[in-house]
Amino acid sequence: xxxxxxxxxxxxxxxxxxxxxxxxxxxxxxxxxxxxxxxxxxxxxxxxxxxxxxxxxxxxxxxxxxxxxxxxxxxxxxxxxxxxxxxxxxxxxxxxxxxxxxxxxxxxxxxxxxxxxxxxxxxxxxxxxxxxxxxxxxxxxxxxx
Numbered sequence: 001x002x003x004x005x006x007x008x009x010x011x012x013x014x015x016x017x018x019x020x021x022x023x024x025x026x027x028x029x030x031x032x033x034x035x036x037x038x039x040x041x042x043x044x045x046x047x048x049x050x051x052x053x054x055x056x057x058x059x060x061x062x063x064x065x066x067x068x069x070x071x072x073x074x075x076x077x078x079x080x081x082x083x084x085x086x087x088x089x090x091x092x093x094x095x096x097x098x099x100x101x102x103x104x105x106x107x108x109x110x111x112x113x114x115x116x117x118x119x120x121x122x123x124x125x126x127x128x129x130x131x132x133x134x135x136x137x138x139x140x141x142x143x144x145x
Contacts, residue, residue, distance in 0.1 A: 042091035043069075044098040047083070052109045054089055056098045 040062060046054035060069040060080055068082040072095065092098040 042093050044092040044095050045069075046089045046092075046098055046102055047071075047087055048089055052106065054102050054105070056095060056102065057088075058095070059091075 040059050043059045045057045045059055045067070047057045049055045055071055056073055057067075058069045058072055059067045062068070062085070065085055066082050067085055067088065068080050070077050070080050090098075090101065092101060
């Protein structure tokens with residue numbers, strides 16, 4: 001009788017364990033992959049603000065196609081905002097790493113300032129020449145006609 005009762009207790013404990021495991025599995029199956037929260041390995045991102053500048057962004061949560069978080073450097077930190085993952089320029093493990101990368105990138109951007117100014121001057125000269133040619137053509141047609 002004692003052996004039977006030990007066997008029965010063992011079976012009931014085993015059933016409870018199997019039931020618990022299957023219940024957990026069922027709960028996980030009901031959640032989509034995007035709903036299962038997991039730690040974010042590289043929660044600091046640089047987001048394009050305008051050409052040549054990126055803002056540091058802290059990612060609080062993400063799905064396969066969007067991220068949600070806040071900008072810690074802004075004066076008023078409002079409610080979390082969401083963006084497409086395509087808005088992320090780069091990701092970093094710490095805020096300091098993101099800021100350092102941004103500063104290094106600004107330095108690289110500035111190295112090209114003189115070449116950009118030179119190209120803009122050439123563009124203005126070319127546009128002026130085009131305008132003069134167009135006006136000249138119109139004037140010549142008026143004197144012929």
